[in-house]
Amino acid sequence: MPLLGAIADDFTGATDLATMLVARGFRTVVAVGSEELADDGPAAREVRAADAVVVALKSRTAPADEAVEASLAALRALTDAGCRSFYFKYCSTFDSTPSGNIGPVADALLDALGESATVVVPAFPATGRTVYKARLFVHDELLEESPMRDHPLTPMRDSHVARLLAPQTRRPVRTIGLDTVRAGVEALREALTAPGFTDALTVVDATEDRDLRTISAATASMRLVTGAAGLALGLTGPHEGAARVPAASRAGDPGAVLAGSASAATRAQVAHATGLLPHRKLDLAALRADPAAAVADLVDFARACWHADPERPPLLYAVGSPDDLEHDTPEGAVPAADLVERALADVAVRLVGAGARRLLVAGGETSGAVVTALGARTLAIGAQLAPGVAWARTESGVGGSPDGVDLALKSGNFGGTDIFTSAWDELA
The missing domain is CATH 3.40.50.10840 (Putative sugar-binding, N-terminal domain)
Structure with missing residues (x-):
């Protein structure tokens, strides 16, 4: 109870x-x-x-x-x-x-x-x-x-x-x-x-x-x-040292970073990771013109990265610098933030369906969209990555994964500069 x-x-x-x-x-x-x-x-x-x-x-x-x-x-x-x-x-x-x-x-x-x-x-x-x-x-x-x-x-x-x-x-x-x-x-x-x-x-x-x-x-x-x-x-709970759950994924399982946040901290994390990970920035114009095709392109890119080097998860991100922010949404158009949320949620579902077992998601709204789209019902806390950030394991069956999926849901403002590259070590 x-x-x-x-x-x-x-x-x-x-x-x-x-x-x-x-x-x-x-x-x-x-x-x-x-x-x-x-x-x-x-x-x-x-x-x-x-x-x-x-x-x-x-x-x-x-x-x-x-x-x-x-x-x-x-x-x-x-x-x-x-x-x-x-x-x-x-x-x-x-x-x-x-x-x-x-x-x-x-x-x-x-x-x-x-x-x-x-x-x-x-x-x-x-x-x-x-x-x-x-x-x-x-x-x-x-x-x-x-x-x-x-x-x-x-x-x-x-x-x-x-x-x-x-x-x-x-x-x-x-x-x-x-x-x-x-x-x-x-x-x-x-x-x-x-x-x-x-x-x-x-x-x-x-x-x-x-x-x-x-x-x-x-x-x-x-x-x-x-x-x-x-x-x-x-607060003090009744079970000192309550155990964190083990990872659902194993070393070498496909993964990806999905960064929808525009915060300064996430931009610094993106800047660090683009020098070390394969990466692709979301194209708002392409998402507006043909969202299905733009999402398919991102998924194809990620899968090609897995094939080339499964040890380096691809980074898909929305904002790399303040210049990438859309300050004036075209009249009648979907706001950029909504486009990004929908796109990265769709990408997450398709990547898990293609075999991804570990996803690091940056941004509160993006994280909500991804978890909802995947249909996860519960999250169990795993290894901590930084104050306020940890891996969490979904229940089995999410996205067709028999053992569940490891998700790190990162507030845009949290985490060290290297979190997109160092987080994976905690799943070993």
Whole structure:
């Protein structure tokens, strides 16, 4: 029976949190959508043996009402599965807009649980995300001055988390500074239960892992917490050293890198990998003119690369430099981001059908599209590649693969520069 139920607003976030929970001693299963918990299929069976369940949604950039509906459905499914404490997981760069989706989802979850208050903790120091005086930093830059300023889907033009959140919620938004956190668990607990905080969303500062442990301990009685995966640092599961699953693939099995992200981190990873791996950049014009032919060309390229050198997985990517970004979508045309998602999802299905057993996918939206297209129902966490990134194994039968497929779902902003070339060593 699971102890903890988590709702993640994208697929990379789900595996990010699940990786952290496994490390903290929770036997963890990722369910791809809440409906996977409703029957007696693979997810339902695995849930019964799990300590924590993370429902992976594709709601980060959905319309706010759709995000709320999907999140409430996930909450109902997790409650029915036996969970009694809950975690709303969003990106450590607080990807959102003035209309949502973080505030509306937090409000809806609190209302459904009959609770009035929770914390907002996007800090994840291991990935360079810290909060000080309610301002979110990406390494040593304010969020608004980081590459997230020009994110194609959720441009972040303000680093003040409370100011970002206020237009999204019906509740008061409060802040608690680092001095209170550093005063210890009891001081923070008293601050969170003081007048004015018991019906609020409270942004709590954290710049180091020890701060997250303090916050987690101070909020242990809350039925709902919200934050990035870093907040799980303070949790302790019942199985110290919970085992990660072995790889589904074997050395020499075909694989590929599918990079749909336009983030600065992914562009640096692409630049590094193009000097070492066979590669092909997606052609937006070709995708618009004849998507089926463009996808077929990418698949043929990848298969030719496998034949030439199976030790070097091909890289298929959307953006190599800022010049590749489409700033003005032709009138009536499908936006570039949607084209890329669809194309790489189609490529993934065809590559798995052709024998691929390992895929590294960069970008939250791209990861969601790929996992959905493959029809995966569960993800089990394997070897960690970097803070927030791990290999995950699908159930058997996905895409016709008898043993499942190994997927590494990487947030666009996560991972070292060499992750596209070094990740494969962890599957050996």
